[in-house]
Amino acid sequence: MWLTSDQQVNVARRACWYFDCYFGPPDNSVIFTGDGLEDLNSLIARLTSNALHNHNNKQQFLCDTGFQYSLWRRFDLEDLAAIRNQFIQFYGSVNKPNCYLARQGAAFPRA
Numbered sequence: 001m002w003l004t005s006d007q008q009v010n011v012a013r014r015a016c017w018y019f020d021c022y023f024g025p026p027d028n029s030v031i032f033t034g035d036g037l038e039d040l041n042s043l044i045a046r047l048t049s050n051a052l053h054n055h056n057n058k059q060q061f062l063c064d065t066g067f068q069y070s071l072w073r074r075f076d077l078e079d080l081a082a083i084r085n086q087f088i089q090f091y092g093s094v095n096k097p098n099c100y101l102a103r104q105g106a107a108f109p110r111a
Helices: 005-014 037-053 077-091
Strands: 017-022 029-034 060-064 072-074
Touching: 005 077, 017 037, 029 037, 037 077
Parallel strands: none
Antiparallel strands: 017 029, 017 060, 060 072
16 A cells, blocks of 8 residues: 555545556556546456556556645555545445535625
């Protein structure tokens, strides 16, 4: 595991993730985004398959753990499993969580 347990919990509770995966050459970067179990399960399946077949030692997997600004950290399959478990504990087994609380917005006129 590369991420701390706090980072895993924060990514899961944010219910919206960005994973940048370099599968070998520098031009071979794929960004996976998601906001539910289906997207997370799809990424886990893709990286599990990659682990079985791609033996390039230049692979690198990064996760955006930031809140207001991006903060990219390395991650692995164990981190994804932990994020998935934290997501299920917090939201249940829903595909697309309603993570936006009801709020009242305000706007100010430009001067």
